[in-house]
Amino acid sequence: ETGVTQTPRHLVMGMTNKKSLKCEQHLGHNAMYWYKQSAKKPLELMFVYNFKEQTENNSVPSRFSPECPNSSHLFLHLHTLQPEDSALYLCASSQPDAGGYGYTFGSGTRLTVV
Amino acid sequence: AQKVTQAQTEISVVEKEDVTLDCVYETRDTTYYLFWYKQPPSGELVFLIRRNSFDEQNEISGRYSWNFQKSTSSFNFTITASQVVDSAVYFCALRQETSGSRLTFGEGTQLTVNP
Numbered sequence: 001e002t003g004v005t006q007t008p009r010h011l012v013m014g015m016t017n018k019k020s021l022k023c024e025q026h027l028g029h030n031a032m033y034w035y036k037q038s039a040k041k042p043l044e045l046m047f048v049y050n051f052k053e054q055t056e057n058n059s060v061p062s063r064f065s066p067e068c069p070n071s072s073h074l075f076l077h078l079h080t081l082q083p084e085d086s087a088l089y090l091c092a093s094s095q096p097d098a099g100g101y102g103y104t105f106g107s108g109t110r111l112t113v114v
Numbered sequence: 115a116q117k118v119t120q121a122q123t124e125i126s127v128v129e130k131e132d133v134t135l136d137c138v139y140e141t142r143d144t145t146y147y148l149f150w151y152k153q154p155p156s157g158e159l160v161f162l163i164r165r166n167s168f169d170e171q172n173e174i175s176g177r178y179s180w181n182f183q184k185s186t187s188s189f190n191f192t193i194t195a196s197q198v199v200d201s202a203v204y205f206c207a208l209r210q211e212t213s214g215s216r217l218t219f220g221e222g223t224q225l226t227v228n229p
Contacts, residue, residue, distance in 0.1 A: 031215050042221040043205070056216070088157055094215055102149045102207070103217060105159040 003027070006091050006106035013081065014114055021076040021109045023091030030095060032074040033103065034066060037088040049074060081113045116141045118208050120220035127196055128228050135191045135223045137206030143167075145211035148182065148189045153203040153222070165189065196227045 004025045013019050023032065034046040048056035049068040063085075065077040074091055088110050092103035117140040127133045139148065150162040163173065165182050173180050177194045193200055206220040 043219040045216065048216070050215070055214075090157075090159065092159075102147070102151075102161055102164055102209070103159075104161070105151075108157040110157070 004093055004104050004106035006109050010110050012112045018079040023074040025093040029093035030071045033092045034076055035090040083113050086113045116208055116210050116218045118206050118218055118220035120223050122223045124224045126226045130195050132194050133196050135204050137189045139187050139208045141210050143210040143212050147209045149207040150191050151205045198227050201227045
């Protein structure tokens with residue numbers, strides 16, 4: 001499988017649930033990213049991982065917990081979310097310096113918190 | 115600081131019309147890269163084009179063309195003879211050489227092409 005794959009595509013969860021989003025890439029990239037896309041808002045960078053190490057956390061609430069066990073996989077663990085966390089969560093990958101070539105994005109997980 | 119502005123929130127055209135999506139950027143770096151992405155209803159952002167700051171040549175790819183002007187810090191995107199399948203949200207993005215791999219996105223322009 002090529003490209004960036006995100007699962008699940010859709011997720012509905014209660015505020016007390018714990019769930020995880022998964023992202024997988026087989027492009028040989030060593031940088032991976034989580035973005036949040038809310039309605040009527042620009043894409044918000046949440047986390048950046050380079051060679052499995054977190055290099056950026058943009059003041060994301062602790063109810064979002066990323067994990068990068070290897071360069072091909074990235075997870076976003078969710079717990080005690082709020083309704084305002086409902087959004088499209090996009091994963092992307094690139095070479096660490098992006099080489100000027102930008103990112104490859106997954107199709108996203110559409111999360112609804114009820 | 116880096117910033118990308120897409121002033122047009124929504125554009126609606128009739129099929130076969132030409133349409134231009136505006137993008138204005140801010141950066142202090144002399145080396146940077148500009149991108150356009152397309153986001154269809156399925157959600158995935160699809161890469162369309164990349165330009166580096168040293169290459170101001172305009173580019174044409176089929177019905178798509180891009181006009182990069184450093185003097186006005188703009189990187190506009192034109193679709194000629196638009197089609198219904200062009201309906202999507204289009205994002206302009208900037209990567210500064212000094213910002214590592216970080217991409218800064220504009221707010222996006224929702225393009226609707228009506229039959």
